[in-house]
Amino acid sequence: xxxxxKKMLEQEPSEIEMLLPWHxxxxxNARDARRVEEAxxxxxxxxxxxxxxxxxxxxxxxxxESLGAPSARAMQxxxxxxxxxxARATTSLPLSARISTFFASLSPRALAWSAGLGAIAxxxxxxxxxxVLMKTxxxxxxxxxxxxxxxxxxxxxxxxxxARALVRFTPEARxxxxxxxxxxxxxxxxxxxxxxxxxxxxxxxMSQDELASLLGRMSREKFVNLxxxxx
Amino acid sequence: MSVTQAASDEVLIARIxxxxxxxxxxxxxxxxxxxxxxxxRLVRDQQAAExxxxxxxxxxxxxxxxxxxxxxxxxxxxxxxxxxxLSALRRRKDVGLDDEAANAIEDSSDDPEVAVQKKDTSEAxxxxxxxxxxxxxxxxxxxxxxxxxVEEVAEIVGIPxxxxxxxxxxxxxxxAELLKAAGVERGWP
Numbered sequence: 001x002x003x004x005x006k007k008m009l010e011q012e013p014s015e016i017e018m019l020l021p022w023h024x025x026x027x028x029n030a031r032d033a034r035r036v037e038e039a040x041x042x043x044x045x046x047x048x049x050x051x052x053x054x055x056x057x058x059x060x061x062x063x064x065e066s067l068g069a070p071s072a073r074a075m076q077x078x079x080x081x082x083x084x085x086x087a088r089a090t091t092s093l094p095l096s097a098r099i100s101t102f103f104a105s106l107s108p109r110a111l112a113w114s115a116g117l118g119a120i121a122x123x124x125x126x127x128x129x130x131x132v133l134m135k136t137x138x139x140x141x142x143x144x145x146x147x148x149x150x151x152x153x154x155x156x157x158x159x160x161x162x163a164r165a166l167v168r169f170t171p172e173a174r175x176x177x178x179x180x181x182x183x184x185x186x187x188x189x190x191x192x193x194x195x196x197x198x199x200x201x202x203x204x205x206m207s208q209d210e211l212a213s214l215l216g217r218m219s220r221e222k223f224v225n226l227x228x229x230x231x
Numbered sequence: 232m233s234v235t236q237a238a239s240d241e242v243l244i245a246r247i248x249x250x251x252x253x254x255x256x257x258x259x260x261x262x263x264x265x266x267x268x269x270x271x272r273l274v275r276d277q278q279a280a281e282x283x284x285x286x287x288x289x290x291x292x293x294x295x296x297x298x299x300x301x302x303x304x305x306x307x308x309x310x311x312x313x314x315x316x317l318s319a320l321r322r323r324k325d326v327g328l329d330d331e332a333a334n335a336i337e338d339s340s341d342d343p344e345v346a347v348q349k350k351d352t353s354e355a356x357x358x359x360x361x362x363x364x365x366x367x368x369x370x371x372x373x374x375x376x377x378x379x380x381v382e383e384v385a386e387i388v389g390i391p392x393x394x395x396x397x398x399x400x401x402x403x404x405x406x407a408e409l410l411k412a413a414g415v416e417r418g419w420p
Binding site for chain 1: 268277360371376380419
């Protein structure tokens, strides 16, 4: 890196060296600024040149600022010329310009109020959508203790006095396992877990013996800890 | 609809294209000093520089509908200013300058030798900055004072980006030579 600045003026300047003025003015993109920073940290001669550039930068600003401002004559001349221009046929602004103009015309307070109202409108909309969804899904349930991505429930049939049971699944039971189990037994979960027990309802009425036999079989399933009849 | 300070330059240009005088006043208020200073550094005459900014902003009034927003409005303004300043220099029959001659001439009123007697380096530096050729002065001003990127300078001056970089490097080299001649050592080169 030292060699970088050694060749200053004797040879063609390096890319980094040529970027130094823009680094001083803060107009480099992030990537180039990082490259220049690294080079400056590793090359004292380059850093010395950069210090000289900072001086040039400051004095150039000072020099330009000392040039003063134009008199009012320039503005008068301009607007007299504009007044003398032929009337312009007005056409509608492009959509992007109309949107920009609209927002630009709002005061910061008006913008803040608009943003707040927009947020409230969004919340109301979300609430209405949620309520509608809840109404249309009155007969379905979902486990509360399991993180599910798919439903483990089924629509209830209209059969009279279907058999019911309380079931505790094993901790390693996954949603897919439980869903498959419920399918195979034609059952649905109708109540959330209380003490780890889910209330199931079968799709038909059963005699006590039939239910006991079925629950015995269910208890032996890999993902079931306990299955007992429920009123 | 009133024009607020929050309106961006691009919005102002869109409204100027619709004939909005108020938007024109706001844009003028924002940029006329920098445009004037850039023009003054090119034409070196206050009266001519004032005429120049009237012409520049009148062009904006007329051409606003053609502004496509590919560059910043300030970059567009400086490009128009430069074009009009060079045209004005060409018209100066009394001075008899053409483009090359104008570029070749350095400011005779700012002899680097004079800077030897200046009290400090800063003053000498300003003297030498004034003594640069128009090409060099222009690029130094655009980068340092107007804070234009390599791409923007290339657009304003109408030269490739690599030329922008090398031109500024050699402008700085020339500045260093002028300072050295004026007895100021800065440690570079």
